[in-house]
Amino acid sequence: MDDRTRLRLDVAYDGTGFSGWAAQPDRRTVAGVLVEALDLVLGAGTATGLTVAGRTDAGVHATGQVCHVDLPAQVWAAHEGRLLRRLARLLPPDVRIRAMSAVPATFDARFSATFRRYEYRITDAAWGADPLRRHEILAWPRALDLDRLTAASAGLVGEHDFAAYCRRKENATTLREVTRLDWRRDADGTLVATVQADAFCQAMVRSLVGAMLVAGDGRRPVQWPAGLLTRRERSSEVTVAPAHGLTLVAVGYPEDPAEYARRAEATRRLRVPAEA
Structure with missing residues (x-):
């Protein structure tokens, strides 16, 4: 060969x-x-x-x-x-x-990666999304409060069982470590959620965003998204945010190439294949 x-x-x-x-x-x-x-x-x-x-x-x-x-x-x-x-x-x-x-x-x-980072973009402008950016920004029909979104995200950071936010797969774990989850409002008014974790299960990021949005517009308490972490099955109350607002922006790897194999071996031991 x-x-x-x-x-x-x-x-x-x-x-x-x-x-x-x-x-x-x-x-x-x-x-x-x-x-x-x-x-x-x-x-x-x-x-x-x-x-x-x-x-x-x-x-x-x-x-x-x-x-x-x-x-x-x-x-x-x-x-x-x-x-x-x-x-x-x-x-x-x-x-x-x-x-x-x-x-x-x-x-x-896949297995040598140390993190995946996503950004989700939303506008709450009364007139909706800019036509040239409509494929990457979700137009939300209600006003969103940045402080409420930030408060809703705080309890989701860390290692948790995210079963309430995942489409469960047979023999797959829903235990994940979210290392970053924060919100900002850019100069043009666009709200951006940044979510980073070691890995994500299928639809997890969009489910987290969907839960935080209803807290951000006042329809749910800011404690509600974190409160769902006690569930051991997917929550029917969580609406998955539309796909087009989500972008995978970065994947991290060990700085030392000698660590690629060790990281891959450790990841394989922790979980089976997953989707984000």
Whole structure:
């Protein structure tokens, strides 16, 4: 078997026209589009093992997604200086590979990750979202109070069982550690929730946002979102916020490449595959 080179790809996409990340028959997905472009440039099946840090749902965007693929070492040597530009010419305008680099074979885009960070954007302007940003900002029909949103988020930080906020999967844990959850209001009035955790279960971020929004507009007490953490099943009271307001903005990895394998092994012991 020939030597392989592992490549890290840093990817951005507008999720509007995609049925999520994961390849699906007869559906347009980010993974499917990337594999198609790689096959056209390098030959069918030359790039193998496409693995992503976090499989985003349909309609969710990314500016900081990370994935990896493996290539024969001689193929990478032949294409290294021009592969990024060749792929840019082939890829559709709603997905870009922003950077690519050779990494140790122990790097795993998914299991070596130390955190995923998302941002959710909302406007409570009476006139709604700016037409040019309607695909990335949720228009909320009620006034939102930043102090109430901040108070609602405080009790959700830390390690908890987020069963009330997750679509449960068989044999999958809903225990997660949220290391950051805060709100800001930008100069243009847009409210932005930043949520960071070691990993997320499916629909967790949008469920957390949905719970905080009804506290932020006064329909629920600010203590209500944290109070749901006592539940051991998904709460039917929580409305999942629409996908288009959510963007994956960053994925973290150990600074020392020697730690990639150790981190991957530890993550595999902790949990089974999950989606955010």
